[in-house]
Amino acid sequence: MIRVAAVADIHLGEGMQGAWADDVTGLDSDLLLLAGDLTRHGTRAEARVVAGEFAHAPVPVVAVLGNHDLHGDDVEGVTAELISAGITVLEGTGAVFDVSGARLGVAGTIGFGGGFPPATASGFGEPEMKAFDARNRSLAHGLCTALSSLDCDVAVALTHYAPIPGTLAGEPPQIHAFLGSHLLGRAIDDCDREDVPVALAVHGHAHAGAPDGRTPGGVPVHNVAQPLLDGAFRTFVLGR
Numbered sequence: 412m413i414r415v416a417a418v419a420d421i422h423l424g425e426g427m428q429g430a431w432a433d434d435v436t437g438l439d440s441d442l443l444l445l446a447g448d449l450t451r452h453g454t455r456a457e458a459r460v461v462a463g464e465f466a467h468a469p470v471p472v473v474a475v476l477g478n479h480d481l482h483g484d485d486v487e488g489v490t491a492e493l494i495s496a497g498i499t500v501l502e503g504t505g506a507v508f509d510v511s512g513a514r515l516g517v518a519g520t521i522g523f524g525g526g527f528p529p530a531t532a533s534g535f536g537e538p539e540m541k542a543f544d545a546r547n548r549s550l551a552h553g554l555c556t557a558l559s560s561l562d563c564d565v566a567v568a569l570t571h572y573a574p575i576p577g578t579l580a581g582e583p584p585q586i587h588a589f590l591g592s593h594l595l596g597r598a599i600d601d602c603d604r605e606d607v608p609v610a611l612a613v614h615g616h617a618h619a620g621a622p623d624g625r626t627p628g629g630v631p632v633h634n635v636a637q638p639l640l641d642g643a644f645r646t647f648v649l650g651r
């Protein structure tokens with residue numbers, strides 16, 4: 412059995428050193444997933460605080476960024492700080508870890524909005540709408556490609572934006588199009604993994620959403636936004 416801990420939306424800011432270090436060093440899992448929105452405004456100084464909190468994790472830490480982490484227009488700097496703490500940062504990429512005698516693969520992207528049928532954004536009209544749609548499609552395609560490329564026994568999808576509407580229940584329907592995209596769910600279901608289907612999908616971003624759902628193809632999806640959790644992390648047990 413593999414134990415995977417996860418959390419999103421911890422939104423650390425300057426002066427918050429020590430808020431997570433004890434929970435991190437006490438982790439009882441094989442791997443920790445961070446599903447984005449690790450900072451408040453996406454500054455390098457805030458990312459340095461995140462790095463300090465997770466640098467002494469006893470297990471591998473894998474992250475995707477969230478929209479807050481992009482707000483400061485310094486993805487490179489934020490990412491560099493996280494990497495300096497030993498955190499693996501994914502964007503349209505994957506990584507495989509040897510844990511509990513198995514190869515655990517994680518593929519990730521921040522993802523994007525766009526909504527869910529019957530109310531999905533289209534790439535029609537203004538250049539801005541075309542750009543919105545293009546980003547959505549590009550990141551979903553990156554997730555699909557990364558999932559398909561994982562050579563592992565157990566595959567996990569990690570996103571910030573939601574891949575299904577089910578884990579948005581509780582959020583106003585009017586903003587669902589800004590909280591996730593059906594293309595992420597399709598990427599999880601349709602990636603070429605007949606040998607090892609995706610065992611788990613984890614996301615954040617929807618602070619007032621619901622914890623559990625499934626893709627149309629049946630993959631379990633969990634919203635691990637911190638305000639929805641009882642403790643610091645939520646832990647999932649996966650079989651080989």
Ligand SMILES: [Fe+2]
Pocket residue numbers: 420422448477479616618
């Ligand atoms: Fe958030």
Ligand SMILES: [Fe+2]
Pocket residue numbers: 448477478479571615616617
């Ligand atoms: Fe977010």
